[in-house]
Amino acid sequence: MSLTYVEKTKKKFPELSKGLKKVADELLTEPLSFAIHPAKKVGAIIGVSETMVIRFCHEIGYAGYSDLQRELRSIFLDLEKTESKQQIGETALVQSFARHMSGDIHRIQDNLDQMDEETLEKAIQKILTSEKILVAGYYHSFAFAHWLSFNLNYILGNASLYRPETDTGLLNLPAEKSCIVIFSFYRYAVDTIALAKEAKEKGIPIITITDSRVSPVAEFADIVIPLKVNYQKAFVAKGPVTLSFINALLMEIIERGESQGSLQPTYKYFVKDEKN
């Protein structure tokens, strides 16, 4: 069974002494405080002694303060992201789908929370001012590259997809008026890195969408957009969040392109809203 700290606390609450209730209340209202502060400080905040805080931990069934902290810390760092509301009546299969797709929701939200204004701005500017945009991605990342280049080409008309099987090297891409967008995720394909290196040597501006600021390609890139994908989990997990990001980027490019008239004439991205 193993109850959560919330359940344990609520269960014991009525039979606790006045001081212990203070601690219980604090734990329920500000659990993060327990996760990051030492027992003495938690006590000081609510006006009881360190001893009381530790005693409370024993009272609700933990080995000590450290023991409770361990649970809280893992909740704040891990479970928060994979937490899923279990609906009754759902079958195991649908529940499984729900679990995985909720994970995607959290990953998107997570990345949303740490978008970097400046980096995004630079990336958008670079794309909008380039006469030619090459998009590359190997293996897993090929799908991302295809998605971006296909849509970008539809919008601006000047993007092309680098095809690992047939294309070799960067051909004659003019360094001045072009840029290359490279997708690179763990495990980083060596070809991707080689391509980035070649581009850098030729002076072609590189934008990379990758899973860390210290990924191999980051070294060569001018603009690094890191997406947090928690690669301890299955590595398909990066898919939805990456596409979500690409789309947001595309939508921004559309908006700006509209106002400066640089969109494709054939382009008609929206279907008119029907009035209800």
Next chain:
Amino acid sequence: MSLTYVEKTKKKFPELSKGLKKVADELLTEPLSFAIHPAKKVGAIIGVSETMVIRFCHEIGYAGYSDLQRELRSIFLDLEKTESKQQIGETALVQSFARHMSGDIHRIQDNLDQMDEETLEKAIQKILTSEKILVAGYYHSFAFAHWLSFNLNYILGNASLYRPETDTGLLNLPAEKSCIVIFSFYRYAVDTIALAKEAKEKGIPIITITDSRVSPVAEFADIVIPLKVNYQKAFVAKGPVTLSFINALLMEIIERGESQGSLQPTYKYFVKDEKN
């Protein structure tokens, strides 16, 4: 002046050594980890020594690890209290990204709520019992087809991608022991429909992932999985939700494949969980 830890980190980032960059990246992506873990553990998580973590703190201008922790802890506790992420301070650009990505979150949630058990079950069974799986998608949908076939091939080893440019028709796919998965979204490519028709004539089972139960391919398909994508909006919107669905499907196939031993021998999908 007194910059925040984010600004300090970004400012120093370029001149940091490789190991210190790892620490910097971790601080930017998972700051809460620094707030609740001791330096040694933070180092262990990213694969550097405790010393490096502390050295990094000095590098970006703190007296030590404790000093950085103090700032982080107060940030997390204060922000928790002010609750609802302050919209203030967010720029128009980040807000725009937030709007679009939130849309994806809602679309995923939406589809999650109307998954059909029976259809999913049939699709999974068909894929697991097929000796050969062909995956097809044109234009926009090519990225989905690539993603599914690439990963399916990695997991089961018997999937292949239909390449519109080079492949013509279904070749000699045996009708008995195979199936074809077709992605088809508005506006429905005529080639997709032709392919579906051909498959049906040859008696090859068809699974289609599409945007409506009445889409053109649905007529020929044996199993129709409709994803709600609300195509009044920009048509890139289907991307994240489709990938999220594909992933959930893949994960379910992995789980079942594991228990019946039909996964690829080279397959190793997870990285081991580290013990706390």
Next chain:
DNA sequence: AACAAAATAAAGTATATCCTTCAAAAAGAG
């Protein structure tokens, strides 16, 4: 008011964490 029981705090010890110093390893220059 006096005593007993419970609750709380202080003190002391063991353990964990931080941080400095120094040594090893890796990277770079000649």
Next chain:
DNA sequence: CTCTTTTTGAAGGATATACTTTATTTTGTT
């Protein structure tokens, strides 16, 4: 390849934290 410089890791003392034990305060009862 050798030497120098830079980067990284290991060890040990200083400090902080958790936990146990003992003392004090508070509460409740007669």
